[in-house]
Amino acid sequence: MPRFMGFVRMEENVGTPPQALFDAMDTYIGQQAAKGVFLDGGGLYGTEDAVNFVVRKGEITRVDGPYAEAKEIVGGWAILQYDTVEQAVAEQQEFADLHAKYWPEVTMVATLRQISDGPEQPAP
DSSP states (O other): OOOOEEEEEETOOOOOOOOHHHHHHHHHHHHHHHTEEEEEEEEEGGGGGGEEEEEEEEEEEEEEEEEOOOOOOEEEEEEEOOSSHHHHHHHHHHHHHHHHHHHHTEEEEEEEEEOSSSSSSSOO
């Protein structure tokens, strides 16, 4: 059964989501967990305490946040498991729909990527 990682990307410092979105997400995630789709996930704090280790030409550089040059940050993540890629895409659309309905003033990108378990190709 293919597994996926979902990301929510948005501008940093856009404020706290409305309570209605939190409530809708609690219901949605509860339903997804009950179906065995939502395996794990959560929100992330801003980049003020983030640490990046950049490897370039064999050298490692540590870069501490916040990152003024960042246009978007990952604000949340989820590990999901679906029977088919089509089901995963449909559920990601539903997830995005919740944000459009309950927090329409924010611009966000909901990304879905299949998790690799080795050198094989992604599920069709």
